[in-house]
Amino acid sequence: MIRAVLLDLVGVVYDGDTPIAGAVTAVERLRKAGLPLRFVSNTTRSPRSKIVAQLAAMGIEVADEELLTPARAAIEWLRRHGREPHLLVHPDLEAEFSGLEGGSGKAVVVGDAGEAFGYASLNRAFRVLSAGADFVALATNRIFKDADGQLSLDAGAFVAALEFASGRSPVVLGKPSADFFHSALADLNCPAADAVMVGDDAESDVAGALRAGLGAALLVRTGKYRPNDETQYDPAPTAVVDDLAAATDWILNRAEA
Numbered sequence: 001m002i003r004a005v006l007l008d009l010v011g012v013v014y015d016g017d018t019p020i021a022g023a024v025t026a027v028e029r030l031r032k033a034g035l036p037l038r039f040v041s042n043t044t045r046s047p048r049s050k051i052v053a054q055l056a057a058m059g060i061e062v063a064d065e066e067l068l069t070p071a072r073a074a075i076e077w078l079r080r081h082g083r084e085p086h087l088l089v090h091p092d093l094e095a096e097f098s099g100l101e102g103g104s105g106k107a108v109v110v111g112d113a114g115e116a117f118g119y120a121s122l123n124r125a126f127r128v129l130s131a132g133a134d135f136v137a138l139a140t141n142r143i144f145k146d147a148d149g150q151l152s153l154d155a156g157a158f159v160a161a162l163e164f165a166s167g168r169s170p171v172v173l174g175k176p177s178a179d180f181f182h183s184a185l186a187d188l189n190c191p192a193a194d195a196v197m198v199g200d201d202a203e204s205d206v207a208g209a210l211r212a213g214l215g216a217a218l219l220v221r222t223g224k225y226r227p228n229d230e231t232q233y234d235p236a237p238t239a240v241v242d243d244l245a246a247a248t249d250w251i252l253n254r255a256e257a
Contacts, residue, residue, distance in 0.1 A: 002216070002255040003194040004103070005030055006184055006209070009041040009051070011200035011223015016147055019058045020222050027060055029248050030068030033255060038184040039067045040197075042139040042174045042204060044111030044155060045090040048072065055066065066126070066215040068184045070174030071139035074109055085106035086128045088121055088158075089138070090114050103233045107134035110156040110162065114166055122161060127164040139174035141204055145224045174202075174207060176208020198247045202237065210235040216246045 007013060010087060030037055039062060043051065055062050071093055078085055084103035087094055089111035097109070108125045129135055141154040147232050159170055174180055185195055189244045192213035199205020200223030209217040219230055219237040222244070241247045 001194055002035065002251055004036050004038065004185060004188050004190040004196075004197050005183065005251060006040045006195060006197045008197075008199035008201070008205050008212070009055075009146055010043055011225070012198055012220055013039075013060070014054070014058060015123070015145065015223065017054065017057075018149070019060075020243060022243060024059050026244040026248040029252065031142055033252055034169045035251070035255060036148060036188050036190070037066060038159060038188075040175065040180065040184050041067070042141055042201075044070055044138045045114060047093060047096050050092070063154070065187060068129055068172070068180070070111065071151075073173040073180060073183065074136055074138055075100070077171070078107060078109075081105075081107070081134070085109045085133055085136075086125060086133060088113055088116070088125045091116060105133065106131075107136050109136045109138065109163070111138035111158050113158070115131055117158055122158065125252070126162055126165050129162065129168055132159070134168040135162070135166070135168045137170035137174075138170045140170075140172055140176075141201065143224060151224065175199075175204040176211065178208075178212035181212040182208055182216060190234055196238075198244060198251075200225045203233045206230075206237045207233040218250060220247060222245060 052236040082104040084106050085097050087106045090113050108128050126147035137159045140159050142156045143151045144154045146152040193215040195214045196216040197214050198218045200220050206219050208215040216238040219240045221242050230237050
């Protein structure tokens with residue numbers, strides 16, 4: 001039985017500022033069916049307020065507890081461990097981490113810094129790691145679909161560079177971390193086996209969700225999807241569907257069974 005639905009955002013619900021065809025109606029259908037939703041995004045360039053406003057402009061109202069981002073998970077991790085962040089993130093995201101100064105130690109926090117990535121910024125982060133700071137990655141995605149419609153390097157390559165240079169493995173807080181998926185379900189009283197994930201990334205969204213114990217994970221042919229992505233990672237998707245509208249059909253057919 002399906003009792004909860006986790007939805008990726010970029011490439012599933014919208015591309016840029018444009019909703020993907022049928023996505024807004026699909027979200028409405030899932031809500032009307034009484035299925036609790038969690039929007040689980042690895043987006044690390046935009047603050048939560050911008051994401052919520054962006055969804056609202058498309059006609060999708062999202063409550064605070066429905067949106068889980070790596071930045072939110074990182075803030076909770078930093079507070080729990082008493083760490084002050086050394087940020088290597090997009091400038092638009094830096095304000096999210098205000099008020100975390102004065103911890104008992106430091107943690108290098110790496111997200112998709114965009115144009116802020118460069119030798120100088122990476123080397124500063126490397127030196128802080130070398131001095132003993134913790135290492136936190138908001139996500140390790142390989143690629144994302146950029147505003148021009150082409151694929152671009154995501155944060156994973158830069159996380160890997162710091163990992164190689166420092167000899168340190170990061171704590172990964174976004175997808176495909178099992179803890180990230182479990183956090184999304186924590187307040188729903190829903191076992192992972194009764195939840196389904198819908199994403200456009202066969203590695204982080206789909207294989208990550210299935211490794212975390214979710215009962216099903218659907219790969220959509222929108223966003224960053226490229227032909228044969230479903231054959232590249234293990235576990236393979238439960239199903240490959242055209243878009244969120246088709247995923248919703250798949251989910252509702254099984255939720256009602």
